[in-house]
Amino acid sequence: MRAQGVLLALALPLWLAAVPFSAPAASAASDWAGVDEKVVEKFAHEAGRPPREPLIDTDRGDLLLFVFLVAGALGGFIAGYCYRALFPPRGGKKG
């Protein structure tokens, strides 16, 4: 059980540590492109059905930042408002 815990604790740091060491191979290959682009869209292009522009394109200027800001503020407010329902006190105590 202890070994399992150590493994879980080390997995993420080890993963992150490996990323910079693999940079030379990675930069030659693809500059960290996502698989959605590298696989899905590549096959779609080859099949003659390239992706269309999204209906709402938020990737313009600071628009995406604004969307994240609004969503973060709204989500944070709702999570705070529902805090007691999300994390009720143990043993049913109020506090």
Next chain:
Amino acid sequence: MHISEGILPPLWAGLWFAVAAPFVWLGLREVRRRSGTSPHFKVLTGLVGAAVFVISCMPIPVPFTGTTSHPCGTGLAAVIVGPAVTTVIAAIALLLQALFLAHGGLTTLGANIVSMGVVGAYAGWLVFAGLRRAGFGMVVAAGAAGLVSDWATYAATSGELAAALHGGATIAATFSAIALAFLPTQVPLGVLEAVVSGAAMKFLLARRPEFVGEPPAGPI
């Protein structure tokens, strides 16, 4: 696994909406049923939904392949709230991603719900339930659910793309080519999702064991 706007022909896009619809309906019915018995269930579903939304659009660099990909989170979600509710969660997360992040598309929403919200959720939940009944611990079973749901989601996406875009080649050959292209990135990422799912389960068992129960014998 997000299939972008316009990639699928209209007929295929419509077909995947038709496949997804009954699962979403089943999930909505399950949310209503469980909300009636537990006042905290809707809030817990919202919290799990937020986690799935973030996890499923978070690009993670995969060392030595030079690509990034995202886990799905639906395996862990299915373990916590059940696969039917996870389908609803995935549908909402994918809709928001399609609307505001250009991640996936509205016309391809049905296909993306089927791969991530139906195949991913049910595959993960079945593995979790099977391993628990075979006597494995909660952490190992949750980790395996994360792994299998991740790989099943990408396999489903490969199938959806192959069915619609195989052209002159056979569907099996196109499926193999797409699945093989996913493999170098998704094999390590699936392992990472297993570790994260196992760690999340370990945390929940230690801090909030009431959030994670045994797989229900009755409705899902």
